[in-house]
Amino acid sequence: MKPLVAALTAALCLLAVALPAQQTAALPYTVITRDARRPLAARTMNGQEMFALDDLARLFNLTVREDASAGGLVIGAGGQTILLSTQQPLASVSGRMTSLPAAPARDGRTWYVPVDFVSRVLAPVSPTRIDLRKPSRILLVGDVRMPRVAARVEALGTLSRVTLDVAPPTAHTVAQDGSRLVVRFDADALDAADLRANTTTDLVTNIHLGDTPQSIAIDLGPRFASFRATDQPGAAGLTRIVIDLAAQTDTTPPTPTPTPTPTPTQPTQPTQPEVPPLLDLPPAGGLRTIVIDAGHGGDDAGAKGTQGTLEKNVTLAIARRLKAALEARLGTRVLLTRDGDQTIGPDQRAAVANNNKADLFISLHANASVRPNVAGAEVFYLSLEGYGEAAQRAAQAPRDALPVLGGGTRDIEVIPWELAQARYIDQSAAFARAIEGALRERVPMSPRALQQAPFRVLVGANMPAALVELGFLTNTQQEQRLLADDYQNAIVQALVEGIIRYRGAAAGGTR
Numbered sequence: 074m075k076p077l078v079a080a081l082t083a084a085l086c087l088l089a090v091a092l093p094a095q096q097t098a099a100l101p102y103t104v105i106t107r108d109a110r111r112p113l114a115a116r117t118m119n120g121q122e123m124f125a126l127d128d129l130a131r132l133f134n135l136t137v138r139e140d141a142s143a144g145g146l147v148i149g150a151g152g153q154t155i156l157l158s159t160q161q162p163l164a165s166v167s168g169r170m171t172s173l174p175a176a177p178a179r180d181g182r183t184w185y186v187p188v189d190f191v192s193r194v195l196a197p198v199s200p201t202r203i204d205l206r207k208p209s210r211i212l213l214v215g216d217v218r219m220p221r222v223a224a225r226v227e228a229l230g231t232l233s234r235v236t237l238d239v240a241p242p243t244a245h246t247v248a249q250d251g252s253r254l255v256v257r258f259d260a261d262a263l264d265a266a267d268l269r270a271n272t273t274t275d276l277v278t279n280i281h282l283g284d285t286p287q288s289i290a291i292d293l294g295p296r297f298a299s300f301r302a303t304d305q306p307g308a309a310g311l312t313r314i315v316i317d318l319a320a321q322t323d324t325t326p327p328t329p330t331p332t333p334t335p336t337p338t339q340p341t342q343p344t345q346p347e348v349p350p351l352l353d354l355p356p357a358g359g360l361r362t363i364v365i366d367a368g369h370g371g372d373d374a375g376a377k378g379t380q381g382t383l384e385k386n387v388t389l390a391i392a393r394r395l396k397a398a399l400e401a402r403l404g405t406r407v408l409l410t411r412d413g414d415q416t417i418g419p420d421q422r423a424a425v426a427n428n429n430k431a432d433l434f435i436s437l438h439a440n441a442s443v444r445p446n447v448a449g450a451e452v453f454y455l456s457l458e459g460y461g462e463a464a465q466r467a468a469q470a471p472r473d474a475l476p477v478l479g480g481g482t483r484d485i486e487v488i489p490w491e492l493a494q495a496r497y498i499d500q501s502a503a504f505a506r507a508i509e510g511a512l513r514e515r516v517p518m519s520p521r522a523l524q525q526a527p528f529r530v531l532v533g534a535n536m537p538a539a540l541v542e543l544g545f546l547t548n549t550q551q552e553q554r555l556l557a558d559d560y561q562n563a564i565v566q567a568l569v570e571g572i573i574r575y576r577g578a579a580a581g582g583t584r
């Protein structure tokens with residue numbers, strides 16, 4: 074759909090905290106102690122996520138009193154006294170000042186404080202460990218072993234590979250249990266905010282928390298035959314568990330319900346001796362991995378054609394064809410941000426590309442206009458307008474710096490998520506030009522065939538990236554063509570050629 078509308082829609086897809094709502098209920102946090110879990114209500118006030126101070130007082134045995142002469146709230150925490158200003162986003166603990174993202178806010182008789190109050194003010198003075206994990210909406214209290222687990226699924230020929238990154242390193246076992254693989258950890262609970270599989274295959278249909286808080290279940294497809302689990306060195310502070318799953322050979326008739334493999338006593342040993350090595354796949358001329366983003370999905374249908382065609386369905390159909398064509402022509406690894414009708418936020422789409430170290434990111438869309446005669450394809454790359462000086466600095470940053478969603482601190486060099494794409498604008502422009510040129514040879518183009526726009530989905534991509542509007546669904550003739558096999562194939566051919574041309578230019582050029 075149109076750039077501005079798309080940018081707006083994209084903005085609305087972001088977390089509720091980004092909405093300018095004055096007071097809205099937010100999803101609760103979960104407080105996890107060694108022996109209990111309970112919800113902790115949160116609400117959004119003036120764009121800030123807040124906890125009720127009364128709730129925190131009950132949870133951490135705080136005393137709270139208002140003190141007009143001291144200019145704020147006096148909070149007793151253990152032996153310490155915290156002075157929290159009601160006018161400014163500041164707290165003082167024993168004379169040491171700490172800043173907060175917002176001042177406390179009052180609703181009736183209840184005071185609310187930013188959620189960061191817990192990590193910035195309470196945690197440093199608390200005798201017990203307090204660990205606020207905002208992305209996971211978890212508040213750990215006390216000595217709780219709760220490793221973070223992130224999952225990734227890849228289709229590698231006839232095999233599927235599940236990679237689990239576990240931080241900090243944690244002992245574990247992998248075993249088959251009926252139509253599931255269960256990974257059990259030596260921990261009290263798991264932080265599984267990043268658990269959702271980026272994709273599914275015919276061997277891995279889902280990944281989710283298991284029957285106990287310490288386990289993860291990998292749901293197996295009907296063609297699953299065997300698995301092999303190995304620990305591999307990951308980045309510092311991580312355990313990387315790599316599980317390769319093999320399918321039944323084609324001569325075996327597929328059974329509707331899988332039977333357990335006969336060697337449950339040796340779960341981490343290969344049940345099928347010959348699984349080809351997968352670690353060192355040859356690069357395809359500099360393009361190892363390409364991520365294709367089928368625009369919209371789930372609750373977000375995107376543009377709608379005059380005859381009812383939904384953008385989300387057109388983009389998925391063409392994304393699937395493009396994946397097959399790229400795998401066949403280039404032999405490169407191709408991942409889809411979605412291979413079904415799921416709702417996915419724009420940052421999550423770029424995250425799939427970043428997490429898989431993709432070399433190219435292409436987002437597919439179909440357009441809409443109030444004027445039914447408007448037609449033609451358009452190719453976009455990110456506009457840096459409005460990013461100013463920070464974008465210029467980011468453009469100079471080393472390429473191996475990582476974009477981090479929501480900021481945060483890590484030991485490696487990071488750049489804000491908003492500026493990840495800034496460093497690739499020149500390459501993205503070249504990529505967009507190559508695609509525009511190839512499309513022009515096969516399908517009708519809009520008078521403004523190559524443009525820049527502030528698409529949210531491109532902002533966080535840490536590699537050359539482009540967005541293609543394949544045509545206008547509001548034009549009856551284009552709507553029909555976009556549904557036709559031959560036209561979809563023409564688009565796919567053009568996109569493959571555009572990618573090959575870009576690869577050639579990048580390999581011989583300044584890259």
Ligand SMILES: [Zn+2]
Nearest residue numbers: 074368375438
């Ligand atoms: Zn769209």
